[in-house]
Amino acid sequence: MKTEQRVPIQLSDYQVPPFLISTVNLDISIYADGAVVKSKLECVRNPAGDAGLPLVLDGQELETLSLHLDGRLLLAGEYVMDADTLTITNLPDAFVLEIAVRNQPDSNTQLSGLYRSADGYFTQCEAQGFR
Numbered sequence: 001m002k003t004e005q006r007v008p009i010q011l012s013d014y015q016v017p018p019f020l021i022s023t024v025n026l027d028i029s030i031y032a033d034g035a036v037v038k039s040k041l042e043c044v045r046n047p048a049g050d051a052g053l054p055l056v057l058d059g060q061e062l063e064t065l066s067l068h069l070d071g072r073l074l075l076a077g078e079y080v081m082d083a084d085t086l087t088i089t090n091l092p093d094a095f096v097l098e099i100a101v102r103n104q105p106d107s108n109t110q111l112s113g114l115y116r117s118a119d120g121y122f123t124q125c126e127a128q129g130f131r
Contacts, residue, residue, distance in 0.1 A: 019043045045091075063101060
């Protein structure tokens with residue numbers, strides 16, 4: 001469990017997103033040694049957004065297995081990943097992004113994302129501002 005305090009995100013920090021995600025498909029496979037989550041995102045550039053901004057996705061305690069853009073495997077130099085975000089630049093105006101990650105719901109004590117409790121597996125997806 002993380003012990004450091006996160007910096008709150010203020011309403012004044014909000015920016016119009018550079019991309020809109022019109023469709024999300026999730027496939028979740030739960031195994032004894034963790035869960036594999038495959039997502040397929042259909043994205044289009046937001047006409048009201050800043051065309052120069054990259055796509056930035058938040059995620060914590062995930063092991064990235066693969067990233068595909070329009071069916072093509074992205075190579076390490078085509079994206080930037082740190083402990084909390086995935087950033088992809090130089091994207092077309094419309095694309096399909098497929099991501100496969102592994103996480104550990106049994107050891108997730110944050111009660112966010114996919115986690116296991118005594119009665120089963122649960123997800124808690126919440127807006128950043130409500131943390």
